[in-house]
Amino acid sequence: MRLPRRAVPLLAQAAAFLLALWAAPHLGALWGAPFPDVQRPVWDQRGWFALLGAHLMLSVGAVVIAAALGLGGGILATRGQGRLRPLLDALFALAQSVPPIAAIALALPLLGFGAAPTMLALVLYACLPVLRGTVAGLDGVAPAVLDAARGTGMGAARVLWQVELPLAAPVILSGLRVAVVLSIATAAVGAMAGAECLGTPIVVGLANNNGAYVLQGGLFTAWLALLADRALALLAR
Amino acid sequence: MAQARPATLARDLATRAPPPPVPREATAAALLAALAASLPFLLGWLSIAANRLVSPRPVSLPLHGGTGLGAACFVLGCLGVALLARRRSLLPWAEVTAGLALLALLATLGLGAGAALDGGARLARAAPGAGFWLAALSLLLSAGCCAAGRDAAREGEAAGATPTRFLAVAVPGIVLLVASGVLDPLSLMREAASRGPELQAALWRHALLAAGALALAGLVAVPLSLLALRRPRLEAALMALANGLQVVPSIALFGLLMAPLAGLAAVWPALRGWGIGGIGAAPAVIGISAYLLLPLAAGLLSGLRQAPADILDAARGQGMGEGAILRHIRLPLGAGAMLGGLRTAAVQAVGLATLAALVGAGGLGAIVFQGIGQLAADLILLGVLPVVGLSLCIDAALAAAQAALAPAGRRG
Known part of the structure; x- marks a missing residue:
């Protein structure tokens, strides 16, 4: 497989990261420079690559579950006469008016601390863009195309699989992109709930008044999110 | 009238007029109402712990006296939602009934907790069970379904599913229930009573942080959007910046802002007098407003572009200047879209202000993080529930304003 030319700067950025x-x-000298009062400016409690791995496990795992749920829900909602559509509308409206941080905090008393509540909140929030993309994509398939497909004797399952989903794929993919970026960014907030990820140095630094930890954690979390956004933008093209 | 009625009745009978079609929303609303009615009975209304240290266990509700009456009202309310949702014209009333059912659910919970704790020790703590929370969520979603149907009838398309009427009933009702003391046996209310002034101060602080960030973002977004209207390169730059900021995790941005602000305060100590430093409101307000730039600028620009080109041409032909066009044409026509941007931004501001506590800015987030630190579920809820309530109310209020503006915009 030939590497597309556009992927080269992205790979260079990933290597730099x-x-x-x-x-x-x-x-140490670099992290300590803006914070002369901090005694131990270098984050050494846990390896960076372990944190990166945990962060990716958390966010990518959530997106995989969310993609399955969102795709299935979107397909179900567009079958029949759309009896479940109002439920989706209500769900979207509710998710838009309840911030993800509040959802993580609400899940804490129910699920305990650690990765579980973060995972639940991530799945819930990553689910919505996929669901929205799936519904919008399937709605966008022209009725004439569906008629033609049925006219050639295709069954409902084949129409879905061979006509509707391929036509809706770009919109579904853009929903998936939003879900991945959202998930990577929100996973960092999960550090407050005790989930280990790139947000952990930020939370530890804030708790111990160590600005250097916060700087390192913030830098790498933001960098990872930007990288993921670039990579998915490339894929969607 | 009295004579006309038998005639129409006879005609109806003669032609066997088909009943009005059941709205599409009826199925989802009825499903959710049935779920709400059964979940507390299946998963438990209450959980009771002997003291603060042991983990709570679900208990059955003593279903007699006031508690039984409350539970009956709740189930009847759910049934009412399912039945009322079968007529399009009654959908608003179904939404109101869902609000009443939520109040009955809450009252039942309070009365049941009082009855269950009556013989127990003073240290025992009663908390709502999983069944209660899921039933409340189902009712909220059911009301949202009814709202979606109502809007679809009026606007011709699904304009949104914000349960404005549900909240208009539920919020004053909850305030009344809290004031009447029915809910006092719940551990959450005990926690609230013992932290009354702190909670109130945190609520004000939270609102102030969100409003400050909204004002700061507006100060940046309004002039830039007006300039970007005629300069495509400025618009591209503004949108790229706003979109790029959106990708940066909020917790990281707050952290990254601390270093330069601390540096500024170290170079010019006078800034500290203004409350600007690495810790406190400054990084929080700046950080929150960075995320509001995208919804505000996108809403403003789309609002400014609502006016059709031929109307703008006609206005210019009459000799109207750009200022007059902005005031008399662009603003009235685009008010709905601009309000939509403001709505998204305001809801995000309330949510993000929760994280402000991380950089020492206070607000309701401080109570949440205190609860997380002490592993105290009640304390977490005490901080989170006002955040959720505040964002739901702001969203509903601005949605109502948007709906009120939409026809006016169309007339113009």
Whole structure:
């Protein structure tokens, strides 16, 4: 497979990101410079690559579950006479008016601390863009196309699989992109609930008044989110 | 009238007029109402812990006296939602009934907790069970379905599913229930009573942080959007910036803002007098407003572009200046879209202000994080429930304003 030319700068950025992660423990002077009062400016409680792995497990795992739920729900909602559509509308409206942070905090008393409540909130919020994309994509298929497909003797399942889903794929993919970026960004908030991820140095730093930890965690979390956004923009083209 | 009625009745009978079609929303609303009615009985209304340290266990509700009456009202309310939703013209009343059912659910919970704790120790704590929370959520969604149907009837398309009427009934009702002391046996209310002034101060602080961030974002977004209207390159830059900021996780942005602000305060100590520093309201308000830039600018620009080109041409032909066009044509026609942007931004501001506590800015988030630190579920809920209530109310109020503006915009 030939590497598309557009992917080269992205791969260079990803390499720079990994290099920075590797170099971070050796750059004490850099992290300590803005914070002369901090005694131990280098984050050394847990390896950066372990945090990155945990962060990706959490957010990608949530997106996989959310994609399955969102795709299935979107297909179900567009079958029949759309009897379940109002439920989806109500769900979208509710999710838009309840912030994800509140959802994570509400899940805490129910699920305990750690990765579980974060995962639940991530799945719930990542589900919505996929669901929205699936419904919009399937709605966008022209009725004439469906008629023609049925006219050639295709069954409902084949119409869905061979006509509707391929035509709706770009819209579904853009929903998936929103879900991935949202999930990576929100997973960092999960550090407050005790989930280990790139947000952990931020939370530890804020608790111990160590601005250098916050700087490192913030930098790498933001960098990862931007990288993921670029990568998915490339895929969607 | 009295003579006309038998005639129409006879005609109806003669032609066997088909009943009005059942709205599409009826199925979903009825399903959710049935779910709401059964969940507390299946999963438990209440959970009771002997004291603060042991984990709570679900208990059955003593279903007699006031509690039984309350539960009956709740089930009847759910049934009413399902039945009323079968007529399009009655959908608003179905939404109102869902609100009444929620109040009956709450009253039942309070009365039941009082009865269940009556013989118990003073240290025992009663908390709502999983069945209660899921029933409340189902009722909220059911009301949303009814609202979606109502809007679809009026607007010709699904304009949204914000349960404005549900909230208009439920919010004053909850305030009355709290004031009447029915809910006092719940541990959440005990927690609220012991932290009354702190909670009130946090609520004001939270609202102030969100409003401050909204004002700051508006100060940046309004002039830039007006300028970007005629300059495509400025618009591209503004939108790229606003979109890029959206990708940065909020917790990381707050953290990253601390370093430069702390540096500024170190170089010019006078700034500290203004409350600007690495810790406190400054990084929080700046950080929150960064995320509001996208909804505000996108709403403003789309609002400013609502006016059709031929109307703008006609106005210019009459000799109207750009300022007059803005005031008399663009603003009235685009008010709905601009309000939509403001709505998204305001809801995000209330949510993000929860994280402000991380950088020492206070607000309801401070109570939430205190609860997380102490592993105290009641304390977390005490902080989160006002955030959820505040964002639901702001969203509904602005949605109502948007709906009121929409026809006016169309007339213009």
